[in-house]
Amino acid sequence: MVVKLQRPILVGGLGLSFSLWILQSWHHSIVQVSEFGLFSALAVGGGLWLFRQNRPKNHLEQLDGMVVDRVTAETAIAKTEAVINQLAQETENHPALENLRSQVAQLLLELDRQEIKIGVTGGKSVGKSTLIQVLKSSCDKEILQKVSFQETAPLFREAGEKSDAATLAEVNKTDFVLFLTNGDLTDSEFQTLQQLKAVNQPTTLVFNKHDQYLADERASVLLSLKQRMSGNVVATAASPIPMKVRKHEADGAVQEWMEQPAPDIQQLTQQLSTVLAQQEKQLVWTTTMRKTLALKAEAKNWLNGIRRDRATPVIEQYQWIAAAAAFANPVPALDILATAAINAQMVMDLGNVYQQKFSWEQAQTVAGTMGSLMLKLGLVELSTKAVSTVLKSNAITFVAGGVVQGVSAAYLTRVAGLSLVEYFEQQEVAIDSGTNLNLDKLRQTLQNVFQQNQQMAFLQGFVKQSVKRLLPETQQVEVVK
Template sequence: MKLQRPILVGGLGLSFSLWMLDSWQDSIVQVGEFGLLSALAVGGGLWLLQQNRPKASVEQLDIMLVERADVENAIAKAEAVINQLAQESEQHPALGNLRTQVNQLLLDLDRQELKLAVTGGKSVGKTTLIEVLKSSWQSEIKQKVSFQETAPLFIQAGNKSDTDVLAEVKTSDFLLFLTNGDLTDSEFQTLQQLKAANQPVLLVFNKQDQYLPDERASILLSLKQRTQGNLVATAASPIPIKVRKHEADGAVQEWLEQPAADIQSLTQQLGEILAQQAQKLVWTTTIRTANLLKAEAKTWLNDIRRDRATPAIEQYQWIAAAAAFANPVPALDVLATAAINAQMVMDLGNIYQQKFSLEQAQTVAGTMGSLMLKLGLVELSTKAVSTVLKSNAVTFVAGGVVQGVSAAYLTRVAGLSLVEYFQQQEIALDSGNNLNLEKLRQTLQNVFQQNQQMAFLQGFVKQGVKRLLPEVAVEKAVG
């Protein structure tokens, strides 16, 4: 922001002078009037030069611009997921739309028209600013630009939520985020979300003319500190000025005159950004869209695979329960020793295209068993199952019931954890036996906590008892 207002510059210079006088009060006697004024002038000049030092537009964008090769790679990854979905579900209803979007991405690589979106809260001047840009700026630039105004953010009423508006914004190449004062917490958090999504955005302090010079300077300073200088100030529709004319005969005429829009700083910066980075802005949008498309296709694929994985997990959890019930052991470490869990690892790996040999599967099962022991999940699950079973003496004293139900529970947790872990892996890129132990540990903890609700445990134990005990005992246990 260039300091072109005499009152603002004078006010800031006065503040600087007072600070200097206070700091030098002990030695001011030794400094002549001319020396003091010279020092103030030099200090103020250096401060103004620092404020007016030009910054590269790319630095102000505060995003990571991409190259064409990066975009092509992202599109290829999205297409690989879609092809895998087609391979596993030939008639999936989403395939047609997904492939259409891939074709559009390939066309967008060479798109020449830039999409400029304008967003912000209610009554910040979005419509007016777009009208001014169309009338006084669009014809002066070489690039083709289309304008898009979003629905207002941060209001409860309306058909579109903030999430919907932000999803719409992310399809634009460049975003003007309007505010008419200092940032609220909601506005700041939204800007942080856009930055995290690598969305090119410029904060516009509109309606600056509605503030007194000292108020305006304070707001600008606050905005600049919170946005690292990625900011311009405008007045798209300045407040009308009352003009008074005194005639020779003493008559006085008064009328309101509409000042011209003050958007010079905005148009200058926009022009520089578009002239230098137009194509890369398009590529940045395209790679962002490609990543979203890949995530959408991955979600469909994971849904299909989970539907296939769930019956397999349920089958192995009851096999593990029967084995532990028939041959209970004092220390429950089923996952580290039972071959059935290694077989479950192999079957789930096949579903998620993570190929394991039997030896590798046994290693994975042993690793998960070791992690469960270290995390205390084995002890916690045994206590939880015992607590539910103690409510009925007949059920609790039946030999091996606690071990059997606990084995089933831990096998289920292990299977669901593998599913969650595999869903996060890249399609056909990650090696199935190259486990990220830290990520697997976190997944185990999360899945275990999700399956610790008492209502779920009671239902699970009841189902396990029905499978392990004779019908008569079941009737006594649950009847």
Template structure:
């Protein structure tokens, strides 16, 4: 056998031998540097109990703000129940393990194997949850819904059958951004040749920074051939045992070292989500109060510009943004402004609208709509009046959008973020540029500025 092996080696060129040695060395290094079972490698924030209690308290602040601004709001009871549940979750002993991934990656089989071969060997209580398959494009929201569900679990096993696709990588990044502990499981590794398997493992390790294990939860059957003494041959298929040793070792160490902190991290995430949900309700109440305020000031601006039409765009922009509207909207959103500060904000917004070209664009858009009716178009000041109303509306909605991004009950009226305000102005302007909206808005403006024309047109 040695002679045969020696003859084979002689036939290998020097380059081929060096290549073989390099591949062998790489495989040895990969095995040597295989990620160890240290939970610190998961690159997440494992919070303490005090952090969770503080997050719950912050959610309660927002809920109390909702009670203050809308005492009988229908969501208050539900939000209070969620706070109570979070307080109970602080001492929860059961670990919730989610198994997710694309279609046919082995999620169901993995859960069955873990339940039968591993769960009984540890003292920690576990509940397993299998998500719906990702990346099947059943609907636009299906994948988002699954990821949202996963984020309420204490730990996630993310299964893949090969190197990561872009969709898989983006989902992993999303879970990481949500501070969700995730382990990538390369399943069905037995279906690859050894060199292919090593290449995929190395790629996965580099992209996940070591949060990786390889398994074969349902290995391919192996053909067994037995030669009898009489010369006959018998063949049959044998099913190898599941290869999950690396996974169970990692899970066992994680549970032993960090079970309670995993529960706290989940509760902390839920508290953050509850705070955001409560803030959305508060913003909804405030927006209902802000809308009539914006409409009041937009028609005031329209009447003023109609009565005293001016061709200068800068004057039009300044007239469209009333400092008193800034103060009134600030009061609704708990952003206190003095008159001087409100005037500064109004001037700043007018300047931004000019620099962004919004005043000129809105005037042209209003003119285009009005040209369809010669009677209203030739009436002096109508273009300026409707344009002023439109710009006032854009400015008001931009302030509302900007204020909604601020912390609840935060007095930051004198700390205006101009870059964020500029982006908000652009976004709101684009959202209100649809022709159907403009036609309806112009028609409404004409009715207010020229009621006799509107009546004549209706009679005609």
């Protein structure tokens, strides 16, 4: 196998490795080199043969209950436009560009929207349609001139019907949500309310049909709802149960008839009046913010897809360089020194793809940080055992030790490469130095990537491909059946 090296840093790293090998022939033990080699072995980390394809595509950044003003929304729109411009810069005539730019223009107009959209949602038979009818007939004309009510499809329906995700997507386009329930919250209802809270969707829980409960039961349910929703609950009876009325005449005669009580929605109309009076503009800006973050996520997914296509050959290049260096170097502690240089150079090249600019010193810091994490997580030992397990059942020649080292180096380089890719995809701005890495996020990314690529079928295919790279055809037959 011939590997062409075009990076002076790589040549320097490999040359240093060779020089130290010569020095070791004069000295039986160089403790510092051994320690550095062990640490650097873990920095090899890197990349995957195939990128994970089923990652969530429309992840929304959480606002954590932030009150959104116009400046905040405008800033978010500007950042979204910057992502779209970056996509245009990195790829010509992308099919999504026209639609993305059209949506950005619409968001700017959205900031001045006058109408308030109120979404009415909940499960089946909770009284959504009836409540809307009563609100339209009961609210002040001033309120009705400002708002429009939008009923959604019922949530929590059977499989095959409109999904809850699609319904919630509709809900998130409204400015304020009335979430109806007929009793204490089910787990599904509570989880849905938490999802609305996570994307900063202003919501009021409406305890409808409360008249169907006895007084003590009604109070108990209402208290439970207020505790779970921090008090943001109103009780209504949009269509109260008809009541039997009995009238006793002076002559002793008794008359009975069914009478329909007036709807009980006073608490709700008062709250709507207060919200509209105090937060009308904020509601519009908050909705614009949610739409902006969704558009930004869409644009970033397109951009990350383009970048992943460019990152794949970079990772593949360095995994085979690492394999060759580990397989060819006769001194185990020193072949890792070569792969340390490879790993740092890969950090720089992947950083260039993702607009994360590193100096050589910063790249070394990132490589060292990843190596330290991989050591603590035990990934190097686990990967070596996994590769050895695949090779163990085959007829191994005298070069088997070098094969294990080479394949393990390539495998770890894949893991670290994909970990960097996934980490970079979450970044907003360029990293100023390797010390600014979010270690918790990077640690979790490393664990996830490693676990996803421990399947035996993947390892067997990877080992076979690696052996073909490392050994002549005559020896491949002996190593891999």
